[in-house]
Amino acid sequence: MNKRIGERTLYFPSRPSVHGFYSVVGEKESQGPLKDWFDLSIGEGHFGEDSWEKAESKLMETAALGAINRAGLTPEQIQCFLGGDLLNQCISANYASRSLQIPFLGLYGACSTMAESLIAGSVFVDGSFGDYALCATSSHFCSAERQFRFPLEYGGQRPPTAQWTVTGSGACVLSSQGNGPSITHATIGKVVDAGITDLNNMGAAMAPAACDTLITFFKDTKTAPKDYDMIFTGDLGEIGKKLLHQLLQDQNFGAVDNLEDCGCLIFDNETQDTHAGGSGCGCSASVLNSYILKKMQKKELKKILFMATGALMSPTISMQGESIPGIAHLIQLEN
Amino acid sequence: MNKRIGERTLYFPSRPSVHGFYSVVGEKESQGPLKDWFDLSIGEGHFGEDSWEKAESKLMETAALGAINRAGLTPEQIQCFLGGDLLNQCISANYASRSLQIPFLGLYGACSTMAESLIAGSVFVDGSFGDYALCATSSHFCSAERQFRFPLEYGGQRPPTAQWTVTGSGACVLSSQGNGPSITHATIGKVVDAGITDLNNMGAAMAPAACDTLITFFKDTKTAPKDYDMIFTGDLGEIGKKLLHQLLQDQNFGAVDNLEDCGCLIFDNETQDTHAGGSGCGCSASVLNSYILKKMQKKELKKILFMATGALMSPTISMQGESIPGIAHLIQLEN
Numbered sequence: 244m245n246k247r248i249g250e251r252t253l254y255f256p257s258r259p260s261v262h263g264f265y266s267v268v269g270e271k272e273s274q275g276p277l278k279d280w281f282d283l284s285i286g287e288g289h290f291g292e293d294s295w296e297k298a299e300s301k302l303m304e305t306a307a308l309g310a311i312n313r314a315g316l317t318p319e320q321i322q323c324f325l326g327g328d329l330l331n332q333c334i335s336a337n338y339a340s341r342s343l344q345i346p347f348l349g350l351y352g353a354c355s356t357m358a359e360s361l362i363a364g365s366v367f368v369d370g371s372f373g374d375y376a377l378c379a380t381s382s383h384f385c386s387a388e389r390q391f392r393f394p395l396e397y398g399g400q401r402p403p404t405a406q407w408t409v410t411g412s413g414a415c416v417l418s419s420q421g422n423g424p425s426i427t428h429a430t431i432g433k434v435v436d437a438g439i440t441d442l443n444n445m446g447a448a449m450a451p452a453a454c455d456t457l458i459t460f461f462k463d464t465k466t467a468p469k470d471y472d473m474i475f476t477g478d479l480g481e482i483g484k485k486l487l488h489q490l491l492q493d494q495n496f497g498a499v500d501n502l503e504d505c506g507c508l509i510f511d512n513e514t515q516d517t518h519a520g521g522s523g524c525g526c527s528a529s530v531l532n533s534y535i536l537k538k539m540q541k542k543e544l545k546k547i548l549f550m551a552t553g554a555l556m557s558p559t560i561s562m563q564g565e566s567i568p569g570i571a572h573l574i575q576l577e578n
Numbered sequence: 579m580n581k582r583i584g585e586r587t588l589y590f591p592s593r594p595s596v597h598g599f600y601s602v603v604g605e606k607e608s609q610g611p612l613k614d615w616f617d618l619s620i621g622e623g624h625f626g627e628d629s630w631e632k633a634e635s636k637l638m639e640t641a642a643l644g645a646i647n648r649a650g651l652t653p654e655q656i657q658c659f660l661g662g663d664l665l666n667q668c669i670s671a672n673y674a675s676r677s678l679q680i681p682f683l684g685l686y687g688a689c690s691t692m693a694e695s696l697i698a699g700s701v702f703v704d705g706s707f708g709d710y711a712l713c714a715t716s717s718h719f720c721s722a723e724r725q726f727r728f729p730l731e732y733g734g735q736r737p738p739t740a741q742w743t744v745t746g747s748g749a750c751v752l753s754s755q756g757n758g759p760s761i762t763h764a765t766i767g768k769v770v771d772a773g774i775t776d777l778n779n780m781g782a783a784m785a786p787a788a789c790d791t792l793i794t795f796f797k798d799t800k801t802a803p804k805d806y807d808m809i810f811t812g813d814l815g816e817i818g819k820k821l822l823h824q825l826l827q828d829q830n831f832g833a834v835d836n837l838e839d840c841g842c843l844i845f846d847n848e849t850q851d852t853h854a855g856g857s858g859c860g861c862s863a864s865v866l867n868s869y870i871l872k873k874m875q876k877k878e879l880k881k882i883l884f885m886a887t888g889a890l891m892s893p894t895i896s897m898q899g900e901s902i903p904g905i906a907h908l909i910q911l912e913n
């Protein structure tokens with residue numbers, strides 16, 4: 244049996260189900276519009292650790308254990324952990340794996356990692372390689388700023404196009420059994436590079452990839468935006484979301500009113516001074532594993548698309564003059 | 579149907595087959611003991627590019643296109659590219675993907691990435707999500723040294739425990755059809771941390787993880803080292819290999835005479851001054867996709883284990899005093 248339709252959309256006959264999910268966020272996120280949806284706020288960003296990186300790894304470990312616990316399981320019962328993060332060498336995921344002791348496949352998809360892990364996890368459980376797969380990712384404002392831009396102590400100015408990396412982590416356990424929200428389809432992204440070289444304009448670097456994956460999915464599944472209750476993009480932010488709307492209009496998709504972006508949902512720019520909105524793998528991961536999945540559990544959303552977008556940017560190669568490639572991975576979730 | 583045996587070994591009923599493979603190496607590697615086995619030597623390390631990172635990405639792209647060509651395919655016919663590398667944000671794989679335009683799932687497993695990509699690729703094709711999956715990884719001595727240790731211009735002394743990062747890439751195309759060497763089983767590694775903090779002693783950081791995965795595989799499959807023509811470890815180097823032999827003896831496995839390490843095979847330390855041997859994802863990738871698979875094609879090897887080992891080291895967290903976690907992923911290949 245071939246589990247593909249169209250050019251590059253996968254479908255999962257066993258409908259891998261979200262068995263348990265959990266979100267952990269930082270102080271700023273816990274004061275934003277979604278404050279009542281998250282499971283845990285860590286308050287000040289150190290989370291009891293002596294470095295931002297160790298704090299971020301603890302964020303992921305906490306989210307993972309929360310999701311496993313909600314699924315009524317123990318780490319020993321999970322056959323594979325598929326996860327990654329933004330830090331060089333995926334520090335957060337590696338050290339979380341050291342504690343969790345679950346067989347581990349490390350992923351790197353920049354901010355697209357939550358959707359990438361859900362695709363890889365669905366492939367794993369739908370293929371009968373395990374009863375349960377753990378999918379998780381994280382980001383931290385302070386570790387990301389110093390790695391990708393400047394250390395916070397430098398006090399660099401953030402331009403209006405800049406996004407605010409979310410301090411947070413989201414995790415969920417997928418199972419081929421169960422009656423939680425189910426992953427029915429997925430489209431793996433291709434790398435799309437629109438020639439953006441500005442490290443402070445991730446939205447513009449990611450929007451073309453988002454458009455490519457979304458339109459491919461619609462063509463492959465012979466569906467249209469109106470067939471879904473909501474379409475959630477990962478962390479395009481205000482600028483990227485506007486660009487995606489424009490690109491979809493250029494491709495004759497008209498106004499897509501039911502498209503919202505996790506980076507726009509998580510902060511209130513009026514009061515929180517986040518410029519173009521939230522970003523980081525932890526952005527779409529924490530919004531999916533709280534607001535979106537809880538709305539699905541309450542049957543307020545029945546059929547949605549979740550597309551996390553990643554700017555595959557590297558300061559090293561950017562300084563060598565290269566542009567920033569984007570990628571977007573998509574899953575369809577249904578009650 | 580459950581495709582697991584024992585604690586955490588997967589098996590692949592469709593026996594994903596290596597449909598085409600290709601290896602590209604640098605000048606030093608092309609002068610070593612395996613010089614007659616590689617497909618292409620790039621000579622001087624720039625490979626016509628103006629930076630080591632761009633050269634490394636071109637290495638991976640070249641190996642990928644070589645493997646696709648050997649498989650008698652074009653990139654459009656491949657449903658998924660599963661790959662990664664050592665560079666921050668996986669520069670090589672991201673930019674190779676931009677050229678190849680194959681749906682891309684980025685992986686990070688440090689030097690274990692070749693085996694990780696083969697496991698993920700086997701799960702993908704065995705699960706009927708694609709006819710063909712591309713698996714590839716790369717490393718480059720010059721880009722790795724400046725990222726993980728010191729820029730070459732600094733002229734740092736290399737201690738005797740240091741390994742020499744291989745400049746090279748290996749790629750292969752997996753298919754659920756075909757009669758090439760087949761992947762029958764795989765064991766996904768857990769993170770094992772023996773407390774090593776020396777960034778110049780990767781072998782010691784990886785050997786305990788290698789021992790853990792190998793012994794788990796033997797228990798799960800009820801087999802022993804003698805059941806295999808050869809067991810190839812990824813890049814433990816001289817020190818790591820010696821430690822693995824010792825650890826296996828401590829676990830009552832006796833002398834495992836048919837265990838060899840890609841990092842020990844690729845260089846001649848007597849004449850090439852590589853200290854503890856070769857390392858980097860490109861080490862096991864280029865040795866597998868030349869020497870090992872060609873020996874299998876010639877029926878000189880019929881049933882082997884390939885276990886790539888990774889030191890999940892990050893200079894950032896190492897400077898914060900953390901130890902270096904290790905991981906090892908294993909596949910069984912049969913004619």
